[in-house]
Amino acid sequence: MIKQLITGIGMFCLLFLTLAVSETSAQESTNLKEGKVSYITGENIYVRFASTEQIENGDTLFVQNENGLVPALLVNHRSSISCLCAVIGDHKFSVDDVIYSRLGNTPLQQIKEAQQQLPEQDVNEQVLTTVEQEKVASRIQEINGRLSMSSYSNFSDEGDDVHRFRYTLSAKATNLAQSKLSAETYISFTHKLNEWDVVKEDLNNALKVYSLALRYDINESATVWAGRKINPRIANVGAIDGLQFEYKFKNMFAGIVGGSRPDYQDYGYNLDLFEYGAYVGHSTKTENGFVQSSVAFFEQRNTGNVDRRFVYLQHTNSAIKNLTLFSSLELDLYKLENDEPTNTVSLTSLYLSARYRFSRRFSAFASYDNRKNVIYYETFRNYADEVLQQASRQGVRLRLNYRPVNGFIVGTSAGTRFRDADPRPTKTLNGFATWTRVPALNASLSVTANLMQTSYLDGQVYGARLSKDLVSGKLYTMLHYRWVDFQYVNTLTNLQQHIGEIDLSYQFNKKLYLSANYEATFQDQQLFNRVYLNLRIKF
Structure with a gap:
């Protein structure tokens, strides 16, 4: 089976190179508008x-x-x-x-x-780039969305096969029938092959409603939302099931929120997780960007008892040319000591980041993350969730990108994460070089190197990726190879893997496209396979 697989991959690579050489560089340049x-x-x-x-x-x-x-x-x-x-x-x-x-x-x-x-970011920094557009006075109706159908298949020599299917719907409708009413939704449904009984037992484990809300523009200043929605002004709170009202006046904005949190086990609706809060902020446009500051107060409950009470502050600043600053912090105001509630102030989260573009060829990014694990006094959290969350916090990171000549880019990033309980800090060092237009092939070639040290292993991952359009604007392909070497510090064992990946994407028209991805992992004379298929329809 392995010999047949290697032969198939080799024939595919030969076909790829043959077709690639036959393409001319003129096709790439005429396919771009600057x-x-x-x-x-x-x-x-x-x-x-x-x-x-x-x-x-x-x-x-x-x-x-x-x-x-x-x-x-x-x-x-x-x-x-x-x-x-x-x-x-x-x-x-x-x-x-x-x-x-x-x-x-x-x-x-x-x-x-x-x-x-x-790169990883604070959730608020991500959402700030997707804040809603200014309302269009003409109130033109626009409806658009995407329907995606995917299958994930994992199978190996050991016969432990898993086949998972996922369907997602994302849609937004603004100014329905030229009115002040708009709507948005993002829903996914996931199930495994031959496990339909699991879905019938608890539908919420398969059906996830991430967004389902209506917006009504009372006037140019006041807006109300009803349903499940993440508010970009207070994104750290997460999705809110309920009512949200915001009012804008000059450069100020203020809002109030009331509702409940999604269930912490299956993300369904749970009215026992009541929450409410308010926020106020200031936003000013400048010659080079904008400056925005906001502060929010929130209280979350579980079956009537206080679960968490906190204040959140956020500031974004791009007033200085080529420099973007972001900062956020959370202060918890509530604590249980010997089962007695106490009003206290403790710093739960501090996140700082700066991005500076020295020139069109050189840029730098740095961040400091000192977020602590949030304590919910009434909400159950399993151990795995807590470990994963804590491991992803606390650290310093620096990233540099440089383009010495057009079409060639190099970069490096380094970071460290630390926890008092760890015997040693986590350190990472990554580098890459990308040639966006390889002569003759008219393809993109990228090589990467990743070195890491964690509390329990020393690792290195090296890779190379070659990608190009076989048929301009229609058929895209990618070949990717990685070598993995993990040395575990507390044992004599190690892990080495060879990972090969082939990806094909075909776009039938502007609304319909299909992709197929195959990944093979060779490890200790074992072969693990993954096949991913995706069909996406745009409307």
Whole structure:
């Protein structure tokens, strides 16, 4: 079986190289349209082109970095020469930044790679890049969304096969029938093959409602939400089931919230987890970006008893050219001592980050994370959840990106995480080099190296990835190889793996595309396989 698999992979690689060489570099260049960032507000990015012909609402715009062309902006409205866009992920922009539009459709794999490689951020910093756009006075109805159907299959020589299916619906409707009413939803349904009884036993374990809400614009200043929604002003609270009201006046905004939290075991509705709160903030647009500060007070309960009471402060600042600062902190105001409630103040969370662009070729990012584990006095949390959350907190991180010449990018990042209970801190050192246009192949080649030290292992992972469009704008493919070596410090055992991956994505038209991914892991003369299929429909 292994010999057949290796032979198949070899034939695929030969076919890939043959087709790649037959492609000309002219196809890549004619498939791109170049524009520049012309104006930036706290919530929108304006990109100017010589002409926006062949660009449509809902299209993706790209920046060029170490991964080649990476999705960075989503077109919401366009005119004859300009596009009003929302930011994808954590990208930061300056006026005159070069933006690219692919004349054709976006391969699914590029979006997936970009999402996987985004640096970790505080949840509020992520949400700030997706704050709602300013309301359009004309109240034009717009309905758009995506329906995705996926299958995940894991199988090995040992016969322990697992087949999982996932269906997701994401949709947004603004100004229904030209009214003040809008709606949004994001729902997923997951189940395993031959385990339908598990779904029938508890539907909430399979069906997850992440967002399902209605918005009513009372006027240009006042908005009310009803249903389940994450409020970007207080994103650290998470999804809220209930009513949310916000009022804007000049550069100020204020809001009140009342409802309940999703159930901590299956994410269903749980009216016993009552919560309420209020927030106020200030936002000012500047020549180079915006400055926004906010403070929120929240109390969460469980069956009537206080579960947590805290204050949250957040500040974002891009007033200085090429510099973006973000900070947040949480102060817990409640504690149980010997089963007696006590009003106290303790620092639960402190997060700081700075991103500076020295030039178009060199940028740096640094962050400090001193978030402690939150204590809920009435809510059950299992040990695994607590360990995973604690392990992902507390540390310092630095990242540098440099582009010595067009089409070639190198970068490095280093970080350390620490906990008092660990025998030694966790340290990471990562490096990469990407050549976005390899001659003759007209493909993108990236090599990576990752070194790590944790409390229980020393590890290294090296990899190389080659990707290209076989049929411009239609068929995209990627080959990826990684070598893994983990040495466990408290035992004599070690783990070595060879991981190979092949990905194909085909875009039938602007609304329908299909991707197939196969990954093989060789370990101690064992073969583990993973197959991922995804069909996505856009409407």
